[in-house]
Amino acid sequence: xxxxxxxxxxxxxxxxxxxxxxxxxxxxxxxxxxxxxxxxxxxxxxxxxxxxxxxxxxxxxxxxxxxxxxxxxxxxxxxxxxxxxxxxxxxxxxxxxxxxxxxxxxxxxxxxxxxxxxxxxxxxxxxxxxxxxxxxxxxxxxxxxxxxxxxxxxxxxxxxxxxxxxx
Amino acid sequence: xxxxxxxxxxxxxxxxxxxxxxxxxxxxxxxxxxxxxxxxxxxxxxxxxxxxxxxxxxxxxxxxxxxxxxxxxxxxxxxxxxxxxxxxxxxxxxxxxxxxxxxxxxxxxxxxxxxxxxxxxxxxxxxxxxxxxxxxxxxxxxxxxxxxxxxxxxxxxxxxxxx
Numbered sequence: 001x002x003x004x005x006x007x008x009x010x011x012x013x014x015x016x017x018x019x020x021x022x023x024x025x026x027x028x029x030x031x032x033x034x035x036x037x038x039x040x041x042x043x044x045x046x047x048x049x050x051x052x053x054x055x056x057x058x059x060x061x062x063x064x065x066x067x068x069x070x071x072x073x074x075x076x077x078x079x080x081x082x083x084x085x086x087x088x089x090x091x092x093x094x095x096x097x098x099x100x101x102x103x104x105x106x107x108x109x110x111x112x113x114x115x116x117x118x119x120x121x122x123x124x125x126x127x128x129x130x131x132x133x134x135x136x137x138x139x140x141x142x143x144x145x146x147x148x149x150x151x152x153x154x155x156x157x158x159x160x161x162x163x164x165x166x167x
Numbered sequence: 168x169x170x171x172x173x174x175x176x177x178x179x180x181x182x183x184x185x186x187x188x189x190x191x192x193x194x195x196x197x198x199x200x201x202x203x204x205x206x207x208x209x210x211x212x213x214x215x216x217x218x219x220x221x222x223x224x225x226x227x228x229x230x231x232x233x234x235x236x237x238x239x240x241x242x243x244x245x246x247x248x249x250x251x252x253x254x255x256x257x258x259x260x261x262x263x264x265x266x267x268x269x270x271x272x273x274x275x276x277x278x279x280x281x282x283x284x285x286x287x288x289x290x291x292x293x294x295x296x297x298x299x300x301x302x303x304x305x306x307x308x309x310x311x312x313x314x315x316x317x318x319x320x321x322x323x324x325x326x327x328x329x330x
Contacts, residue, residue, distance in 0.1 A: 008179065008247060014178035023218045037258060037283045040211035047184055093179060093243070154179070 008093065010086055013154035016049040020152045021080055021159055025064050027100050028078050032117060034066065035110040035149045048093040055155070057084055058126035062118065062159075063154035065138055068107055069115040074138040076110050076122065079145075084157060089156030097136055100161065103148045107163050172226070176252045177240040183217040184210070189254065190238055194229050195260035202262035208287040211279055216272040216293070227298045231266030233259035271296045307309040 027035045039046070049145060053059035059082050066076040117133060143164040152159035173193060177186040187210055190267035195202040198268070206213075217240060241252055268291040272280045280293040294300065 012179040012247065015182050019178050019183050019218050023215075026276075027217055030279065035279055035282075036276075037212075037213070037279060040215050040283060042216075043211040043214055044184060047182060051182070 007090055008155065010157070013157040014051060014054045014092070015087060016055055016077045016093050017082075017152055017157050017159060018033045018047055021062055022046060022092060023095065024080065024100060024151060024159070024161070025078075026095075027061070027094065027097055028104065029116065029134055031101055031104045032066070033112050035112075037045070038116070040117070042118070046108040049120065049129040049132045052129050053120065053122060055128055056127060058123040060123060061077065061121040063121065063137065063158060064116060064118055065116055065139055066110050066114045068111075069113070074139070074140060074143065074164075075114050077138075077143065078105065079162045080152070081162070081165075082157075083150075087138060087156040093154045095153075096151045098152050099148055103161065103163060106146075107165055124158070130144075142167055169235060170229075171234045171257065172237045172253070173257075174239040174241060174251055174253045174256070175222075176246045177222070177242055178228050178246060178255070179218060179243070180246040180249065186217050186240060186300065187214050189314075190227070193238075193254070193257060194236065196256075196260065200262070202266065205288050205290060206262075209284055209291050212283045212293075213270055216270050216276070216280065218277065219273050221271045221273060222294050225269040225271035227271065228269045228300055229266060230260040231260075231262055232264030233257075233261060236261045267291070268288060269294055269300050271298075 022039070024037045026039055029039060050059065050062060057164040061082065062080045064078040065074060066078075090105050120132075121136060144167050145162050145164050148163065150158050151161045175181075175186050175189055177183060191203065192317055195206055197203065200229045220240075220242050222238065222240035223242055226239055230234040230316075236257070241249065241281070245251060270280070270291065270293045270294065271283070272293045274295040277283075277295050278295060284291050313314075
């Protein structure tokens with residue numbers, strides 16, 4: 001875990017959280033045994049949307065769905081829930097990659113043939129962002145959510161991680 | 168070979184994507200150049216390495232027809248303060264001639280980063296943080312040889328060039 005303190009703005013916080021959400025998604029894929037190449041290829045569009053919707057306060061949750069490309073059925077799912085409790089510019093910014101690694105050890109490696117998609121859950125009236133379109137979540141029937149805790153923190157603007165495992 | 172260094176402000180002052188855009192502007196000023204297209208193709212992978220703080224102590228190295236260029240990034244408090252940044256334009260085009268680029272990345276990421284780069288570029292490669300480029304190692308060995316066997320001396324090139 002890396003921790004540092006200085007006077008920082010809300011813009012610094014949104015930049016930090018958005019970049020480190022993408023880093024967290026990459027780490028989840030990597031340590032789960034999946035190739036992050038597609039995520040890297042979509043990085044610009046993903047960052048544009050996540051940054052914009054954190055700025056406007058419309059972003060509730062970033063969801064990484066891992067699914068069977070043949071059946072389209074959910075294989076695994078990771079959620080990063082955003083909390084907007086910005087407390088000012090003298091707090092800590094940190095990202096806990098170790099917590100992600102530990103959670104993946106418990107969740108288990110995913111099939112390397114699986115595909116994945118990044119989907120966001122937004123508040124109503126969120127602004128449109130180029131490159132993003134409307135979709136629906138895959139069914140989580142047969143899965144149960146496990147909370148990990150905060151893994152990205154920027155003075156109260158934070159991302160809390162959870163994952164879904166089969167019952 | 169002469170060496171030039173630049174240090175860019177990065178997260179959280181700038182996103183990794185904006186940091187990369189400015190690095191590309193530095194090394195391939197002509198927006199219509201083949202180098203620019205090649206660098207655009209690897210943007211996602213490069214940004215991932217920047218977001219992993221891989222450029223904090225290890226340089227992204229570009230070498231072509233001109234001097235060897237070493238690019239670092241500042242993160243956290245150092246990025247916000249920006250006192251150690253050096254982002255001025257170069258007097259040469261780093262991607263002129265038969266140029267090559269080496270991007271540092273975390274050891275755990277090395278396999279997928281190398282694979283991803285190889286799929287779209289034959290000029291850009293990756294190495295693990297803490298690993299020197301072969302050309303740098305060769306120069307260091309040469310330096311040690313000249314000094315002699317009494318007191319072996321190896322230059323910490325990353326610390327030396329970024330200051």
